[in-house]
Amino acid sequence: MFESEFMRLAFAVGAVIGVLAPAVGFFLVQRRLSLIGDGIGHVAFAGVALGILLDVSPILTALVAAVAGGVAIEWLRSRRLAAGDQALALVFYTGIAAGVVLVSLAGSLDVNLFQYLFGSILTVTRQDVVVVALLGLAGLLCIAVLYRAFSAVVIDEEGARVSGVPVGFLNVVLAVLAALTVALSLQIVGVLLIAALMVLPVTAATRIGWSLASTMLLSIGLGLGSVFLGLTISYYADLPPGGTIVLVAAGGVAVAAVGGALQSSTR
Amino acid sequence: MQVAPAVELESVSFAYGGGETVLREVDLRIGTGEFVALAGPNGGGKTTLLRLVLGLERPAAGAVRLYGEPAERFSARDTLGYLPQRASLALDAPVTVREIVAAGTLPARGVFGPLRRADRARVDEAIALVGLAERTDDQLRLLSGGQQQRAMIAKALAGRPRLLALDEPTTGVDAESQEALGELLARLHDDLGVTILYVSHEFGAVEHHVERLVLVRGAIVFDGPPSELPGLWHDPSHVHV
Numbered sequence: 032m033f034e035s036e037f038m039r040l041a042f043a044v045g046a047v048i049g050v051l052a053p054a055v056g057f058f059l060v061q062r063r064l065s066l067i068g069d070g071i072g073h074v075a076f077a078g079v080a081l082g083i084l085l086d087v088s089p090i091l092t093a094l095v096a097a098v099a100g101g102v103a104i105e106w107l108r109s110r111r112l113a114a115g116d117q118a119l120a121l122v123f124y125t126g127i128a129a130g131v132v133l134v135s136l137a138g139s140l141d142v143n144l145f146q147y148l149f150g151s152i153l154t155v156t157r158q159d160v161v162v163v164a165l166l167g168l169a170g171l172l173c174i175a176v177l178y179r180a181f182s183a184v185v186i187d188e189e190g191a192r193v194s195g196v197p198v199g200f201l202n203v204v205l206a207v208l209a210a211l212t213v214a215l216s217l218q219i220v221g222v223l224l225i226a227a228l229m230v231l232p233v234t235a236a237t238r239i240g241w242s243l244a245s246t247m248l249l250s251i252g253l254g255l256g257s258v259f260l261g262l263t264i265s266y267y268a269d270l271p272p273g274g275t276i277v278l279v280a281a282g283g284v285a286v287a288a289v290g291g292a293l294q295s296s297t298r
Numbered sequence: 299m300q301v302a303p304a305v306e307l308e309s310v311s312f313a314y315g316g317g318e319t320v321l322r323e324v325d326l327r328i329g330t331g332e333f334v335a336l337a338g339p340n341g342g343g344k345t346t347l348l349r350l351v352l353g354l355e356r357p358a359a360g361a362v363r364l365y366g367e368p369a370e371r372f373s374a375r376d377t378l379g380y381l382p383q384r385a386s387l388a389l390d391a392p393v394t395v396r397e398i399v400a401a402g403t404l405p406a407r408g409v410f411g412p413l414r415r416a417d418r419a420r421v422d423e424a425i426a427l428v429g430l431a432e433r434t435d436d437q438l439r440l441l442s443g444g445q446q447q448r449a450m451i452a453k454a455l456a457g458r459p460r461l462l463a464l465d466e467p468t469t470g471v472d473a474e475s476q477e478a479l480g481e482l483l484a485r486l487h488d489d490l491g492v493t494i495l496y497v498s499h500e501f502g503a504v505e506h507h508v509e510r511l512v513l514v515r516g517a518i519v520f521d522g523p524p525s526e527l528p529g530l531w532h533d534p535s536h537v538h539v
Contacts, residue, residue: 194404237390
């Protein structure tokens with residue numbers, strides 16, 4: 032498998048995403064914002080379409096659109112201009128509608144679009160690996176530095192706000208990290224499935240973790256495992272990588288649910 | 299020099315989103331080091347009053363001050379400890395008592411500040427103060443309702459607050475644990491000199507410990523020592539303006 036250059040590159044990008052997506056998703060899930068990745072993914076689709084229309088890197092335009100979408104959702108939510116799910120729906124549908132219109136204008140409503148919707152490892156270049164590694168490491172460093180602050184907001188947002196923790200700032204940083212994760216995952220998992228990689232490993236880890244820190248580390252381990260196993264299966268079985276990775280992660284949730292139930296029954 | 303009271307409300311009125319007035323012309327002064335229960339029926343405005351004090355809501359009219367500063371712009375927020383109602387603390391993730399209490403040191407450290415040895419010592423000290431030393435590494439969800447509230451009080455204490463505000467801390471807590479909670483708060487008040495605002499529709503747990511009882515029903519209908527409370531009002535559901 033690793034004699035193929037595209038698989039080596041796919042594993043390199045997958046390693047970064049496998050760690051970053053659940054690390055960011057961990058805080059989103061605990062704050063009951065699991066679907067925010069989906070909303071940002073749909074805005075990223077509009078970014079991809081804009082890139083195709085303007086003939087610039089779709090990844091770059093997706094990153095800009097995703098950040099704008101993530102900040103917009105957080106802004107609408109925090110100002111109480113719309114309830115959390117309504118803010119998400121507004122950005123979600125506007126994103127997908129803008130994407131369809133822009134792609135149609137570019138005359139690209141064809142099979143090439145599928146690589147961004149569902150991921151395609153064949154499209155990963157060496158340059159992509161460098162960009163994903165640098166931005167991914169920056170995202171992980173940010174999470175490492177702000178882990179305790181994000182945790183404090185997860186544990187008690189209102190208490191943190193009263194005690195002067197800059198909750199608004201932290202929420203915006205988290206939205207930007209979610210946007211970064213979506214944009215970096217475009218090629219491997221695709222915009223329609225990336226949210227699953229942010230949520231499913233965390234869902235599984237929550238059932239077997241014994242503390243916040245252990246749940247976070249288990250989420251990352253399960254995310255990484257899902258990406259590596261999914262890519263391997265997709266290579267040998269000639270299946271789409273995004274879908275395979277997400278199905279592996281979903282299998283992880285089922286196994287963890289059984290494990291968690293057994294753990295509880297023996298307690 | 300005259301010391302500013304911990305909490306001061308002057309002719310405060312409030313309504314949510316331009317709706318019905320929840321509080322009308324409220325005047326209240328709470329001195330530093332007082333232990334005060336804010337009681338009253340559900341919907342009477344006591345939680346709103348607490349949120350105004352903490353700067354989480356802005357009054358439609360009047361002024362709210364914390365230690366002499368406007369509450370919403372209070373500069374020493376890391377000296378405020380707050381326990382929201384338990385419903386807002388529903389966490390899916392397994393989280394240990396130590397992790398909860400460590401979160402309480404964040405305001406003093408700042409978001410980029412690491413958890414130093416002194417902070418860890420404060421965490422252990424706060425956990426011991428509330429009597430949970432044996433349960434430090436246990437998950438919060440495995441603790442009883444009363445123990446969970448103790449863990450949250452330890453979180454607030456880890457920030458070494460001057461003012462501790464608790465909103466309905468006895469909800470879902472059995473009678474024995476409610477008594478224990480009242481005794482714990484009295485001890486914290488006596489030993490640490492913390493100003494305590496205790497908001498609850500049932501004040502039996504702290505009736506023997508608080509210096510003042512303030513009954514709120516759209517306005518303040520009683521303010522004095524619990525011993526002077528008219529018999530009719532001992533059951534807060536019977537509060538009438």
